[in-house]
Amino acid sequence: MSHSEPLLRVENLKTQFFTQAGTVRAVDGISFTVREGEIVGLVGESGAGKSVASMSLLRLVESPGEIVAGEITYKGETIFGLEEGPDGELRERDDVLSEEEIRTRIRGNEIAVIFQDPMESLNPVFTVGGQLREFIELNRGLGKDEARREAIDMLREVGIPDPEERYEEYPHQFSGGMRQRVLIAMALACEPSLIIADEPTTALDVTVEGQIIDLVDELQEKYGTSFIWVTHDMGVVAEICDRVNVMYLGEIVEQAPVDELFHDTKHPYTDALLDSIPRPDRTVEQLEPIEGTMPEAISPPSGCRFHPRCPDAREVCQRVHPETKAVDRAGDHPHRAACVKHEAFDVGYDESPPLRTEPQATADTPESGRSESRSSADGDEEAENASGGSLAGDARADGTGGDGRE
Numbered sequence: 251m252s253h254s255e256p257l258l259r260v261e262n263l264k265t266q267f268f269t270q271a272g273t274v275r276a277v278d279g280i281s282f283t284v285r286e287g288e289i290v291g292l293v294g295e296s297g298a299g300k301s302v303a304s305m306s307l308l309r310l311v312e313s314p315g316e317i318v319a320g321e322i323t324y325k326g327e328t329i330f331g332l333e334e335g336p337d338g339e340l341r342e343r344d345d346v347l348s349e350e351e352i353r354t355r356i357r358g359n360e361i362a363v364i365f366q367d368p369m370e371s372l373n374p375v376f377t378v379g380g381q382l383r384e385f386i387e388l389n390r391g392l393g394k395d396e397a398r399r400e401a402i403d404m405l406r407e408v409g410i411p412d413p414e415e416r417y418e419e420y421p422h423q424f425s426g427g428m429r430q431r432v433l434i435a436m437a438l439a440c441e442p443s444l445i446i447a448d449e450p451t452t453a454l455d456v457t458v459e460g461q462i463i464d465l466v467d468e469l470q471e472k473y474g475t476s477f478i479w480v481t482h483d484m485g486v487v488a489e490i491c492d493r494v495n496v497m498y499l500g501e502i503v504e505q506a507p508v509d510e511l512f513h514d515t516k517h518p519y520t521d522a523l524l525d526s527i528p529r530p531d532r533t534v535e536q537l538e539p540i541e542g543t544m545p546e547a548i549s550p551p552s553g554c555r556f557h558p559r560c561p562d563a564r565e566v567c568q569r570v571h572p573e574t575k576a577v578d579r580a581g582d583h584p585h586r587a588a589c590v591k592h593e594a595f596d597v598g599y600d601e602s603p604p605l606r607t608e609p610q611a612t613a614d615t616p617e618s619g620r621s622e623s624r625s626s627a628d629g630d631e632e633a634e635n636a637s638g639g640s641l642a643g644d645a646r647a648d649g650t651g652g653d654g655r656e
């Protein structure tokens with residue numbers, strides 16, 4: 251593998267669930283990379299598609315879900331890839347790793363996963379040490395005694411006090427934080443190159459969360475492991491990530507190194523996420539919850555999927571579905587965003603009438619700014635229904651969400 255080639259490359263990945271209510275476009279064309287030793291964030295509200303994206307990387311999506319498009323390569327090997335067959339139908343490429351190879355060579359050994367709820371990953375009827383030992387035996391082909399020693403070393407490594415004694419205990423005898431440490435030990439046991447951590451600290455209180463994050467930071471430096479860190483919490487992103495992908499309704503709407511993302515935010519959704527967390531430079535009263543709720547991935551709004559909630563939305567945002575594009579550079583990395591207010595898009599955003607009336611007239615449109623009559627402020631719904639070329643195809647595009655839930 252050449253040095254410049256990333257460890258993991260995800261290209262235009264789409265994962266859908268074929269349900270009775272319709273097709274859920276859970277992951278809808280995302281692209282990102284993870285380089286060696288990097289911690290890459292996947293951040294977004296509940297339902298954004300973070301977990302489905304993570305599961306897709308290990309081909310763990312279950313029926314009625316299916317990866318329907320895109321390419322996933324890891325260390326130059328193909329985890330997922332399609333090609334057009336002679337009959338014009340899409341089929342799996344020849345170089346795609348077999349189920350057997352994924353199971354024996356990739357999962358656990360090369361790419362490990364840590365989930366939010368350790369109780370789901372640990373078996374309550376076996377001791378913690380026994381489970382860890384067995385995992386090491388199976389995956390590293392060590393004998394029982396050696397695997398036991400290794401397991402105890404790992405428990406010590408992740409900060410479990412008295413690891414010899416704790417080895418004999420059952421999961422329920424561990425606190426939430428300690429259980430999460432066990433899962434980290436298990437993930438690290440095979441020295442994988444990549445660990446996918448899906449909200450591993452969400453269930454923990456803030457102090458314990460901080461301890462786990464410090465631990466991961468330490469271990470990451472020591473082993474050089476790359477991480478994909480899934481979270482809805484921008485505070486966690488700030489603490490741990492090198493680069494960040496912000497997801498909204500199945501899409502990555504902004505992608506940047508963490509400092510750029512925080513200090514030169516390019517997407518209004520990222521702004522909203524940042525506004526909704528406590529920050530040292532803000533008082534608590536200034537915290538704003540994001541307006542509205544995220545619509546369902548089964549009938550995404552037309553145009554920009556965030557437009558029904560976006561303070562910057564203009565008429566054009568209902569019609570034009572923005573691709574994620576480079577809107578700036580940040581050192582080695584492009585700063586990408588999917589928002590047509592940026593020049594890179596050039597679809598007439600500046601001339602387009604706003605969808606919302608501002609509390610006060612703002613001077614952000616210096617040109618012929620105040621366009622005719624602003625009938626659109628409360629004409630939201632009409633305008634949306636009238637907008638042709640909806641990306642949502644035949645699906646309802648009113649973006650109200652909520653009522654479609656089971």
Ligand SMILES: Nc1ncnc2c1ncn2[C@@H]1O[C@H](COP(=O)(O)OP(=O)(O)OP(=O)(O)O)[C@@H](O)[C@H]1O
Pocket residue numbers: 267269274275276294295296297298299300301302303313314315482546547548
């Ligand atoms: N088995 C399934 N069947 C149908 N739809 C599903 C299934 N699993 C996930 N989805 C849908 O896929 C979309 C993405 O879900 P996902 O779990 O990836 O979100 P998430 O970003 O991880 O959210 P959270 O923060 O709540 O974990 C959601 O609309 C969800 O309802």
Ligand code: NI
Pocket residue numbers: 300301302448
């Ligand atoms: Ni999730």
